[in-house]
Amino acid sequence: xxxxxxxxxxxxxxxxxxxxxxxxxxxxxxxxxxxxxxxxxxxxxxxxxxxxxxxxxxxxxxxxxxxxxxxxxxxxxxxxxxxxxxxxxxxxxxxxxxxxxxxxxxxxxxxxxxxxxxxxxxxxxxxxxxxxxxxxxxxxxxxxxxxxxxxxxxxxxxxxxxxxxxxxxxxxxxxxxxxxxxxxxxxxxxxxxxxxxxxxxx
Amino acid sequence: xxxxxxxxxxxxxxxxxxxxxxxxxxxxxxxxxxxxxxxxxxxxxxxxxxx
Amino acid sequence: xxxxxxxxxxxxxxxxxxxxxxxxxxxxxxxxxxxxxxxxxxxxxxxxxxxxxxxxxxxxxxxxxxxxxxxxxxxxxxxxxxxxxxxxxxxxxxxxxxxxxxxxxxxxxxxxxxxxxxxxxxxxxxxxxxxxxxxxxxxxxxxxxxxxxxxxxxxxxxxxxxxxxxxxxxxxxxxxxxxxxxxxxxxxxxxxxxxxxxxxxxxxxxxxxxxxxxxxxxxxxxxxxxxxxxxxxxxxxxxxxxxxxxxxxxxxxxxxxxxxxxxxxxxxxxxxxxxxxxxxxxxxxxxxxxxxxxxxxxxxxxxxxxxxxxxxxxxxxxxxxxxxxxxxxxxxxxxxxxxxxxxxxxxxxxxxxxxxxxxxxxxxxxxxxxxxxxxxxxxxxxxxxxxxxxxxxxxxxxxxxxxxxxxxxxxxxxxxxxxxxxxxxxxxxxxxxxxxxxxxxxxxxxxxxxxxxxxxxxxxxxxxxxxxxxxxxxxxxxxxxxxxxxxxxxxxxxxxxxxxxxxxxxxxxxxxxxxxxxxxxxxxxxxxxxxxxxxxxxxxxxxxxxxxxxxxxxxxxxxxxxxxxxxxxxxxxxxxxxxx
Numbered sequence: 013x014x015x016x017x018x019x020x021x022x023x024x025x026x027x028x029x030x031x032x033x034x035x036x037x038x039x040x041x042x043x044x045x046x047x048x049x050x051x052x053x054x055x056x057x058x059x060x061x062x063x064x065x066x067x068x069x070x071x072x073x074x075x076x077x078x079x080x081x082x083x084x085x086x087x088x089x090x091x092x093x094x095x096x097x098x099x100x101x102x103x104x105x106x107x108x109x110x111x112x113x114x115x116x117x118x119x120x121x122x123x124x125x126x127x128x129x130x131x132x133x134x135x136x137x138x139x140x141x142x143x144x145x146x147x148x149x150x151x152x153x154x155x156x157x158x159x160x161x162x163x164x165x166x167x168x169x170x171x172x173x174x175x176x177x178x179x180x181x182x183x184x185x186x187x188x189x190x191x192x193x194x195x196x197x198x199x200x201x202x203x204x205x206x207x208x209x210x211x212x213x214x
Numbered sequence: 215x216x217x218x219x220x221x222x223x224x225x226x227x228x229x230x231x232x233x234x235x236x237x238x239x240x241x242x243x244x245x246x247x248x249x250x251x252x253x254x255x256x257x258x259x260x261x262x263x264x265x
Numbered sequence: 266x267x268x269x270x271x272x273x274x275x276x277x278x279x280x281x282x283x284x285x286x287x288x289x290x291x292x293x294x295x296x297x298x299x300x301x302x303x304x305x306x307x308x309x310x311x312x313x314x315x316x317x318x319x320x321x322x323x324x325x326x327x328x329x330x331x332x333x334x335x336x337x338x339x340x341x342x343x344x345x346x347x348x349x350x351x352x353x354x355x356x357x358x359x360x361x362x363x364x365x366x367x368x369x370x371x372x373x374x375x376x377x378x379x380x381x382x383x384x385x386x387x388x389x390x391x392x393x394x395x396x397x398x399x400x401x402x403x404x405x406x407x408x409x410x411x412x413x414x415x416x417x418x419x420x421x422x423x424x425x426x427x428x429x430x431x432x433x434x435x436x437x438x439x440x441x442x443x444x445x446x447x448x449x450x451x452x453x454x455x456x457x458x459x460x461x462x463x464x465x466x467x468x469x470x471x472x473x474x475x476x477x478x479x480x481x482x483x484x485x486x487x488x489x490x491x492x493x494x495x496x497x498x499x500x501x502x503x504x505x506x507x508x509x510x511x512x513x514x515x516x517x518x519x520x521x522x523x524x525x526x527x528x529x530x531x532x533x534x535x536x537x538x539x540x541x542x543x544x545x546x547x548x549x550x551x552x553x554x555x556x557x558x559x560x561x562x563x564x565x566x567x568x569x570x571x572x573x574x575x576x577x578x579x580x581x582x583x584x585x586x587x588x589x590x591x592x593x594x595x596x597x598x599x600x601x602x603x604x605x606x607x608x609x610x611x612x613x614x615x616x617x618x619x620x621x622x623x624x625x626x627x628x629x630x631x632x633x634x635x636x637x638x639x640x641x642x643x644x645x646x647x648x649x650x651x652x653x654x655x656x657x658x659x660x661x662x663x664x665x666x667x668x669x670x671x672x673x674x675x676x677x678x679x680x681x682x683x684x685x686x687x688x689x690x691x692x693x694x695x696x697x698x699x700x701x702x703x704x705x706x707x708x709x710x711x712x713x714x715x716x717x718x719x720x721x722x723x724x725x726x727x728x729x730x731x732x733x734x735x736x737x738x739x740x741x742x743x744x745x746x747x748x749x750x751x752x753x754x755x756x757x758x759x760x761x762x763x764x765x766x767x768x769x770x771x772x773x774x775x776x777x778x779x780x781x782x783x784x785x786x787x788x789x790x791x792x793x794x795x796x797x798x799x800x801x802x803x804x805x806x807x808x809x810x811x812x813x814x815x816x817x818x819x820x821x822x823x824x825x826x827x828x829x830x831x832x833x834x835x836x837x838x839x840x841x842x843x844x845x
Binding site: 110120124125128138139143144148149150151154155158159161162163164165166176179192195196199201206207210 | 266268271273298300311312314315316317321358359360361362363364365366367368369371392395396398399400402444445447448451452473474475476478479538542560563572576577578579584585588589591592593595596597599600602603605606607608609610611612613614649650670671673675676677679680682683684686692699703704706707709710711713714715716718719720721722723724801
């Protein structure tokens, strides 16, 4: 990357998601997109109907190529839901996934401020500004891989624990089942018949 | 026995000021006895009252 | 992971469950499996179908602690399976996935004294009903009332005992009790067609597949469903019959019913061991006390802690079918993780610049994982594989020697400045931790709770990442009010990193106070991922605080908090105090 001096330039792409009416119903997404264009280092702004859907993701990928983006801001929902989605998306377009940042316009804005068009739009602009400011300073990161021990622990030997342990065992995994009582079975073992089939619990 | 002192706290949310016994090294989540806020300022006093 | 395998004192490999030992055992104790309705010996098999199918010796009950006092069972055991000197064993195993299926406890109705569970023998719980009607129960399935062992002719079921009752702190529906009672009435109608069964309820929730059909069958079998929960129960001391008084809310009339026996359809409560398990695995719980999942719809069996999954009741009240479904889901989720063979760790770990490090050692002192190695006279070093990325060290280092990858000081300060660039006086600045308070904000959103539009939230992995400088910068940029929020003490996703948040807040309040800035403008709240309501409430409170702050005050704050020239090295005293 560093070989081409032009690539040192920060080029942010901002993708404003309507999420149908989930966001666009309470926030003026057009105004947010216009505002995003005024922010430093923003090279392109795209408004999507659903950024997380394939067409939306393709728009991100196309824009990365077309505008030589090296930072992406997705202004949609909580990163706790779709951060993995969009990290994967920019990775597929050849970008390091840590160069993607999200602004939470849905859970933290449109869904909690219905009917407050002006104020919610103002807040959304700030959230985008915050994300862009952060994105400009993001650096590529490499993840560390850690081996997973191929063994599962199941805590509790009631119906749920037994079932989970059996399923994992059937799938070929080693399972340790821990039960505090002298016998497995849990509370279900104490029942006589069980609904809705009226058969015995044990 | 761990050292126990009586300490003064102020709730930053409602302003309620109260005293509570504190055991040295205790690990306790604080909340205001009046309004349940977690904004609890531990007011340092020069002379901790020994119990 | 360490497991204590408790001593059984009977070798399950040798025991053939011949029962000779129990025959000679002189100790008689209430049988827990039969809800105390019958007795067992100190050496016993929990129930006939127990797995492992072996007797077990309860050392608390046994006289054999002293072999001179008693050794009868060992004498009669042909297999020589009994060993009084058996010891608990500690087993260590590494695991790649953990399924938490610790179930639930049954509600104890003692506190609801109006139903007289402890006063009247013929008031029983639905769990005791199960044992009384079961062929493997203490009465071999002959359903009798406890006071005189006669068959009851008129039986009443009271629903929602310990459920949907905010007065006793149990506002949630226990999910299973309606259908369990419907099932019980069908069993009675089948075994004893001449009994009269009454069900007192507030709503019958027969929502599952074939539930409505069962409910209708119960009605056809003659069960009388009366809408209304009884106010109290009286007992006739002679006949031991029970009279319940109930307002029938359908007819609006006060009714009295004389019954031979009353079954309290008890709800379920979170398991006793919940806090122990949640402490070990850093799990959080909902306001009802059950475990909180990663996402209520999209990740319903994942715990917020990676590699941990929930199955069964401990996540929320559910019946057997749902428990089995959920268990299958966890097995699939855990299996996918185990099959992957390796996982990548988010690149958010700490890095120390050797040149900038003043070797003060503060970072090592605040690391919850012991992931920073520091020896006097040497720069501190991060063990990357042990670092979880909370950022407590990064916020503690005053010399800029620590970089939190992906959550650098520069990135976070840039966010503070960007948010407060225009009209800062109208904004409440909020630092939220990824796992709890930010997720609490998400929960408020998912639940469409409304709160003032003035707040601006930025996310860090842990509240301990928020440095004094970041908070001061927010005030310098003109923020009228600042909130730092994180996980409750028990929920901290970085063991106990948020204790550093508390210490930092104390220093900040002192500092603000000294600088003549109202310390009330800085607030701290613990908000769990389930506490959307608390998040919304705190946002309203923060807005109230913001409204009290004048422009003059903001200007004064900007001046008062102007950064001082950088210190060269920490005074040893200060360093020690900060680390303690």
